Amino acid sequence: MKSVVGGWALSGIITIESGLPVNFTGGSNLVCGANCPTGSNRPNINGSISYMHKPVASTDPFQRIQYFDTSVFSTPAPGTWGNLSHNALRGPGRDNWNLSLFKTFAFGETSGLQLRLETFNTFNHTQFHNVDNGLGNSRFGEFTSAYPARIVQLAGKVYF
Numbered sequence: 037m038k039s040v041v042g043g044w045a046l047s048g049i050i051t052i053e054s055g056l057p058v059n060f061t062g063g064s065n066l067v068c069g070a071n072c073p074t075g076s077n078r079p080n081i082n083g084s085i086s087y088m089h090k091p092v093a094s095t096d097p098f099q100r101i102q103y104f105d106t107s108v109f110s111t112p113a114p115g116t117w118g119n120l121s122h123n124a125l126r127g128p129g130r131d132n133w134n135l136s137l138f139k140t141f142a143f144g145e146t147s148g149l150q151l152r153l154e155t156f157n158t159f160n161h162t163q164f165h166n167v168d169n170g171l172g173n174s175r176f177g178e179f180t181s182a183y184p185a186r187i188v189q190l191a192g193k194v195y196f
């Protein structure tokens with residue numbers, strides 16, 4: 037009975053974090069010309085930022101997802117600074133569960149066999165990161181990458 041019921045262990049790492057700030061680039065109407073340290077200007081914001089998470093109609097074989105409404109952003113007038121504040125937008129957060137299940141069979145005090153099942157992104161939900169922040173780019177406001185899908189690993193370990 038001890039061999040069947042005993043020796044089980046469950047462990048995991050749960051990561052829940054908010055998104056990183058997203059700062060915009062690509063405004064070409066520079067107040068300071070070629071002497072600007074970043075080489076770009078912030079855009080103007082003409083409304084409130086809304087997070088959309090909706091598919092984009094495209095001929096791209098991969099589904100493209102729009103993260104925020106890009107229609108509220110515009111290029112500032114020549115010779116003026118954009119009115120969008122620094123760190124005005126936050127990127128997507130992350131909710132990731134990595135879980136492991138172990139079963140240990142003891143053959144003595146110092147030797148045994150351990151069978152391991154480990155999963156990364158256990159619930160296999162899409163976790164986006166990196167948003168195109170270049171005003172005027174064809175993919176402006178869209179996700180550009182995602183963390184990997186579920187990974188399952190099965191292993192055995194003999195110790196003595």
